[in-house]
Amino acid sequence: MAEVSPPIPLAHLTTLRTGGAPERMVDAHTADELVAALREVWAEDGAWLVLGGGSNLFVGDDPIEGTVIRVRTRGIDTLPSPRPGFVRVRVQAGHDWDALVAWSVEHGLAGIEAMSGIPGTVGAAPIQNVGAYGQEIVQTLVEVELIDEQSGEVETVPAADLGLGFRTSVLKQHYGSVPERSAVILSVTLELEEVGHAERPIPGVQLRKALGLAEGQAVSVAWVRDHVLTVRRSKGMVLDAEDPDTFSAGSFFQNPVVPASVARSLPPECPRWEMTSVRRAPTVIPLESYDGVVPAPVATDADVKVSAAWLIEHAGLRRGFRLPQSRAGLSTKHTLALTNRGGASAEELAELARYVRSRVHADFGLLLQPEPVVIGVEI
Ligand SMILES: Cc1cc2nc3c(=O)[nH]c(=O)nc-3n(C[C@H](O)[C@H](O)[C@H](O)COP(=O)(O)OP(=O)(O)OC[C@H]3O[C@@H](n4cnc5c(N)ncnc54)[C@H](O)[C@@H]3O)c2cc1C
Numbered sequence: 001m002a003e004v005s006p007p008i009p010l011a012h013l014t015t016l017r018t019g020g021a022p023e024r025m026v027d028a029h030t031a032d033e034l035v036a037a038l039r040e041v042w043a044e045d046g047a048w049l050v051l052g053g054g055s056n057l058f059v060g061d062d063p064i065e066g067t068v069i070r071v072r073t074r075g076i077d078t079l080p081s082p083r084p085g086f087v088r089v090r091v092q093a094g095h096d097w098d099a100l101v102a103w104s105v106e107h108g109l110a111g112i113e114a115m116s117g118i119p120g121t122v123g124a125a126p127i128q129n130v131g132a133y134g135q136e137i138v139q140t141l142v143e144v145e146l147i148d149e150q151s152g153e154v155e156t157v158p159a160a161d162l163g164l165g166f167r168t169s170v171l172k173q174h175y176g177s178v179p180e181r182s183a184v185i186l187s188v189t190l191e192l193e194e195v196g197h198a199e200r201p202i203p204g205v206q207l208r209k210a211l212g213l214a215e216g217q218a219v220s221v222a223w224v225r226d227h228v229l230t231v232r233r234s235k236g237m238v239l240d241a242e243d244p245d246t247f248s249a250g251s252f253f254q255n256p257v258v259p260a261s262v263a264r265s266l267p268p269e270c271p272r273w274e275m276t277s278v279r280r281a282p283t284v285i286p287l288e289s290y291d292g293v294v295p296a297p298v299a300t301d302a303d304v305k306v307s308a309a310w311l312i313e314h315a316g317l318r319r320g321f322r323l324p325q326s327r328a329g330l331s332t333k334h335t336l337a338l339t340n341r342g343g344a345s346a347e348e349l350a351e352l353a354r355y356v357r358s359r360v361h362a363d364f365g366l367l368l369q370p371e372p373v374v375i376g377v378e379i
Contacts, residue, residue, distance in 0.1 A: 001033065002037040002069070003026065003029070004024065004026055007024060010054065014058075015246070015248060016057070016058055016248060016340055016349065017344070018061060018340065018344070018345065018346035018377075019060070019064070019346065020063045021064065022064040022068040023063070023064065024067040024068070025067070025068050025070065026069045027072050028072060028073065034073060038147055039147075048067045049066070050184050051069065051070050053119050053121050055119035055120040055239070056249055056371070057249065058349065060375065061377075071093050071121060071123055073092035073123075073186075076095065077089065079189070085193060086193050087191070088192075089104070089109075089190050089192060090188070091122045091190070093122060093186055094121050094122075096120075097121060097124075101113060101118075102116075109193065111135070111139065111191070111193055112190065114134060114224055114228055115130060115135050116228045116229050118132060123184075123188060124185075126141060127171050127172050128172050134207035134210040134211075140192060141164070141188065141189075141190055142158070142190060144156070144162065144189070145157075145187045145188075146183040146185045147184050148182070150182065154186065166254070167254055171185070172373065174369075197220055199219055202217070234333070235331075237337075248331060251308070251336040252353065253308045253356070253370060254368070254371045255305045256305070256366050257304070257306075258303065259301065259303055259304075261301070266306060269310075270306055271306070272304045273305045308336055309334070311366065314363070314364075315359040316359065317359060319332050319334065323352055323355060326344065327345075327348055328340060328348040329352070346376075356368070
């Protein structure tokens with residue numbers, strides 16, 4: 001049986017340090033307890049929220065209706081892989097993500113080392129397809145075991161069916177929308193390469209570029225982890241109880257993905273990354289020109305991802321920016337992180353988020369979208 005614990009305000013359990021107390025709080029220490037707790041709340045038709053490390057949540061301060069279930073399962077199992085030179089690891093959802101990365105590096109396994117230092121749990125990692133420095137979980141994810149709210153059944157779902165995209169999946173509750181699939185991840189299976197501890201050239205241009213490595217330059221997986229942790233610490237992107245720049249949800253706004261024509265209208269200095277080009281099928285064929293043949297999809301200009309940090313800075317908002325008398329501020333190291341400078345309410349953070357959005361919208365015509373899951377607060 002999952003343990004019912006006295007409700008703790010989410011301000012104590014989220015890295016942005018906001019959020020009221022739920023009506024009921026349950027701690028699940030095993031996958032069976034998690035399944036049983038979910039089936040119970042679903043049978044009662046009550047409101048519910050699963051909580052991992054609270055590092056991708058922006059929660060309002062009012063009391064929270066329903067049950068918060070804390071996922072506190074742990075454990076890594078090693079399984080054979082059908083691919084020579086690879087191994088599979090099945091990890092329980094509540095396992096600490098960075099502890100998994102550290103374990104994989106210690107065991108000479110490659111595939112997630114550039115995602116060192118990302119806070120939170122393994123089960124939450126596929127929810128927004130976590131990524132950093134040229135690696136994303138989609139590159140190593142084989143499948144997840146989940147329990148689906150609609151059927152109440154436990155299923156194994158291949159990564160290809162999770163709709164993993166740039167900081168998104170079908171399981172993520174986006175601001176102002178509903179998840180396409182309501183389900184809770186119980187375990188995650190990754191396929192990692194057995195590279196050992198020797199130095200080796202790093203495959204992948206994006207990863208090499210992100211790590212500042214020349215083509216053919218050899219480094220070990222441990223070097224990648226140490227390098228990434230050093231860079232992340234300098235940007236306040238590794239949780240540190242002594243550093244208020246880390247009292248955040250990481251990047252608060254997503255880098256907007258816009259059509260190439262919109263990207264061309266932005267100042268050329270704005271950093272941008274071309275996405276893979278897409279073929280679009282015609283959606284409307286005028287009747288007078290329809291001859292019974294539907295034209296083949298045409299390749300369009302690739303969409304372009306543009307830097308939200310650059311847009312914020314060039315809308316005149318500098319690192320450390322705060323509204324008058326507010327306890328919320330932009331990180332002093334990184335304009336993309338909204339931070340709680342100590343005792344800020346969810347409303348103070350929301351006010352800052354709205355202000356940043358309105359300034360970027362006024363100057364560049366783009367409406368930034370929040371990256372964290374937003375609950376019980378309007379931005
Ligand atoms: C300092 C800092 C740096 C960060 N850097 C990065 C980064 O580099 N890259 C990146 O991608 N993200 C980054 N993040 C965001 C965050 O760490 C990740 O999104 C992480 O995966 C969230 O994990 P969590 O356990 O804390 O999730 P939570 O915040 O607890 O939950 C997030 C969402 O996932 C849901 N959820 C949690 N567990 C499960 C589960 N088992 N099944 C189904 N749904 C679940 C929750 O209900 C919620 O909707 C950063 C955050 C911080 C604070």
